[in-house]
Amino acid sequence: MAEMHDAIKVVMTKEEISRTVKRLAAEIVEKHGNVKNLVIIGIQTRGVHLARRIINEMVAAQLTPSADDVAFGKLDITLYRDDISTISTTPLIRETEIPFDITDKKIILVDDVVFTGRSIRAAMDELMDFGRPRSIELAVLVDRGHRELPIEPNYVGKKFVTAREESISVELEEVDGQDRIVLKTISSGDAHV
């Protein structure tokens, strides 16, 4: 298959990811002054782990006394995707867990990569079905461009200029066994992310 010809390049190491998550945590608290009314919601799967890491960094940097002070949720966007009737097998639905009222909260949505913006559109629609938040902001580890919707992240770990046929994959220890970000150039042309 295509893998044989794929060129793989590590574009971010474990240390760089760790520094970047720290910076994202600091930027969020700096912008809002404190964590009061803040809700951090990760998009399944890797966004959930990044959201947890961001909260841990807030505690480590003493931006908040304990992780319990920051409301944390998980969001699975599968049922809100706009391409569900065009894909051949329906994807596995993961857990959505927002065990509190989001009305009037300031939501920080966390994902690993922002690409076309369609996942974020789905995530926002889903959140609106849970209540009426005061605001929604977006924090991502990687912005790789190629937006198809007018969606811009508020907090960006790193921007990469990519070609459409390339793929960026964020690997996290919790899911993939190691922390790194790799850029793949797929020579066969069937790009996907």
Place this chain on the structure above:
Amino acid sequence: MFNHKDLLDLEHLDKKEIELILETAKPFKSMFTRSIKKVPTLRGKTVVNLFYEPSTRTRTSFEIASKRLSADVVNVAVANSSVVKGESLIDTGKVLEAMKADFIIIRHSLAGAPAILARNLNARIINAGDGFHEHPTQGLLDMYTILEKKKRIAGLKVLLVGDILHSRVAKSNIWALKKMGADVRVVGPPTLIPPAIEDFGVKVFYDLDEALKDVDVINILRIQLERQQDNLFPSVHEYVALYQMNGDRLRLAKHDVLIMHPGPMNRGIEISSEVADSAAAVINEQVTNGIAVRMAVLYLLSGQKDKI
């Protein structure tokens, strides 16, 4: 993943596929406690409920499941339709497909009717009960309920009580329970136990008190009173004496036994009110779980763009 166009029975699903459906039903059930119990997944799709036999609970359950997925639902009341004017099943299906039905949920008194539609139509067909054959979504919601309450199915002792012969619920339960690794027993009057049912790996009992010893789950089937007219059991009174699940029998069972019933219940016949309203009964939860399981089935069948 799930590579079927239709859901016709549980006989032809494997353990992994049953597990996938049960796993998929979980996030749908968690939606039910939200203020907006609805997702846009099947927006623009049309679901037709085609019921050739009366049904309130199954039809309503499919209707709610479809609506919570944002599909449009049409109920065809066969008694008022062109079917009474003699239209064939396949022709009826073709008409619904010409109206762009994406899913047809069918209940029919003849076993195999859903399979006939499935072979002749591109629409997804879901069997909501066909003759004495199967009622797969009932079997799945029973598995879901057992799994939720007992945390496992493998190794459990499950007893089905009553009219096994005419019960499509029993057939779907037996297929699913055996695939999931449960130890299945049936009990009922000899005339209502199908011959050679032991070949399915099922243990047959004729004495309820003996059968319910050590079981983890008792699934009580509805007794259809017209069977007595067919002389399959001598009298309702005798059935009640021998096979009614009542308080005295409940006290013979394990203290944490689950009491299930697919509904509608004949209180005072196959189940006493004491048992139906006891803490062991999960009959209303079965109804709630039915919606989640049917949403999961609709969702899983909605893939495969070449066929929809």
